[in-house]
Amino acid sequence: MSMPKIRSLRNQLVLALCVLVSVVGVVQGISSWQLAKAGMSALLDLRLEQAASRLYKSGLAESLPAIPSRGSQPERDIYVTVWRDDIATPYRSTDPALALPRDADPGFTTAMVGGESWRIYTLREPSMVIQVAQRSRVRHELAQARSLDTLWPMIVLVPLVWIAVLLVVRRALRRLTRLGAQVKAIDMTHFEQLSTSGVPTEIRPFITSINTMIGRLEQSIESERKFISDAAHELRTPLTALQLQADNLQPHIAPGNQERFRELQSGIRRSGRLIAQLLRLARADAALKADTLTRVDVSAVVVDAVAEVLPIALQRGIDIGADEMMGAHVYANEADIGVALRNLVSNAIRYTPDGGKVDLSVHVRDGMAWIEVVDSGPGIDEAQLPRVFDRFFRANTQIEGSGLGLSIVQAIANRYGGAVTLRNRTDGQSGIVASIGFAAVP
Structure with a gap:
């Protein structure tokens, strides 16, 4: 039967809290990333809508070139096409090579144009249709770059929180470490009660139980020590008397029994030495x-x-x-x-x-x-x-x-x-x- 592994309470707390912080950090990071992407996408949509509205209200649509040079516009910029009801081809455009769908629904749509995905905002007015478009790939790159910036604080803060958790747990358990050292120092000559000062409320019943056990152990050891001391004292007197009587009796022992009598005396002396050692042991165990x-x-x-x-x-x-x-x-x-x-x-x-x-x-x-x-x-x-x-x-x-x-x-x-x-x-x-x-x- 295998014994369960005994692990450090501090390590368990640190591991559990670090895992919890890490999970919360990852969830928070993913949420922030998704929100940042959504926010950036909404901001880019607002940019398209505002561009179309200003072109119409300020009359800037008329100032766009009628025949612009092909491929002259940066691909990361927005593209504009203006339609007039009486003209089948684009009235104005920043890039005539880009054939935006004239029949697109008003508002925002996503369509494939020229083999690429485009985000298009269509503004329909009585006299004209203004379409402002941007490559979906460019939008994704912009959103990705800005949303990744939101992850850096989390990447930095999570390790810092790990360190903080380790320090807090170590500080919280420092009192237990000191109590453990006090318990380790307890022996037959040192029965000091553990102090509950500064001990967390949840641990105080445990400390009280240990103090009760220490008190009982001290009483038990003291009873054993007193018994050994009393027994040794009580035995020393009759043994001393027995030794004196044996010494007085030796001249009257028959020559043939002298050897056996000497063995008896040797046994009495050994018993006396044992009693003396028991007394020394009782004194050594006594409180200083x-x-x-x-x-x-x-x-x-x-x-x-x-x-x-x-x-x-x-x-x-x-x-x-x-x-x-x-x-x-x-x-x-x-x-x-x-x-x-x-x-x-x-x-x-x-x-x-x-x-x-x-x-x-x-x-x-x-x-x-x-x-x-x-x-x-x-x-x-x-x-x-x-x-x-x-x-x-x-x-x-x-x-x-x-x-x-x-x-x-x-x-x-x-x-x-x-x-x-x-x-x-x-x-x-x-x-x-x-x-x-x-x-x-x-």
Whole structure:
């Protein structure tokens, strides 16, 4: 089953309005052209009628040459023939070669004369008949030239109206574009209601519905966050007590059961670490409080994170250090930056084999302070990379972990409007490049 194509509302509006304007323009152009032709034809007819009337009333018909030279008159001019009742041949004529029909009806007629179509006006008076004629071809050319002039404004205006339509639609939908950006920015740490100020009346019910959904989503996320936090707090106390009791009980365990008892202690510690990670995740998802933000020296946080894992790295022969430490500061809660960085470094140490290498660097790019952690581990299957930030996802189940470390890192990055990426190395060596960036401040 094929899915319907989703097209841009702006493009649909622009296309529909442009087509409508074009159709109206074409219809208007054709109408103007036809009216211009009809008007020009009527004007030329009036010219013939006036010429005949003036020739009769002013007596100018008598002044026409009795025997004019043949072919001396321009073909685009009008032709005149005067008849007298007592004379069978034309009394006066501008071109004796043109045999106009003497018996034509009074008024306007169209007749074929000499193999050409002629428009003829016949004025019948008691003493004479005056005929004024013009070639139909010439009339058509004159009408065509004048009527085409009426199309130029339409040809120019239609493209201008297209541009105007595009600008008007773009301006009208600009508010929707801004609303779309606000909706896109909504995540687990930012639940800002959309403003209806300046929004068209027809769209306000839709915005109100989105705001209602945002409110419900915020309540749902807050309930989930509170449940995780409360559950972690409630579980931490009995687990701590269980760990103390196990430590106190260890001297009394029979030698043959020591190995199984150590497995029990290891399970308790893993559960404790999981509870601690759940608490960190709940804090990372919590709303940001402005009074906890300070100007944080990123390099100092990196040094502290390296110092914390250094004993484990030395024990396993892992070379850990910082290659490039550009001075950078961010406006954040220092504890959050430390948690995010320690999770990235701990992951690198965990997945790097003994004798491997972990490099950290700090640099500023495009207004962002970036911290990179590069390890020499096995890397991650490209198909699994999109899922590495999913909660409880573990790329390698053989290595101990809760599957929450990278989720916490992403939650902290989102909390400050930052970004976090994870990719395989492309320098010919195996391993992962983990990067987290925050907006840099002076």
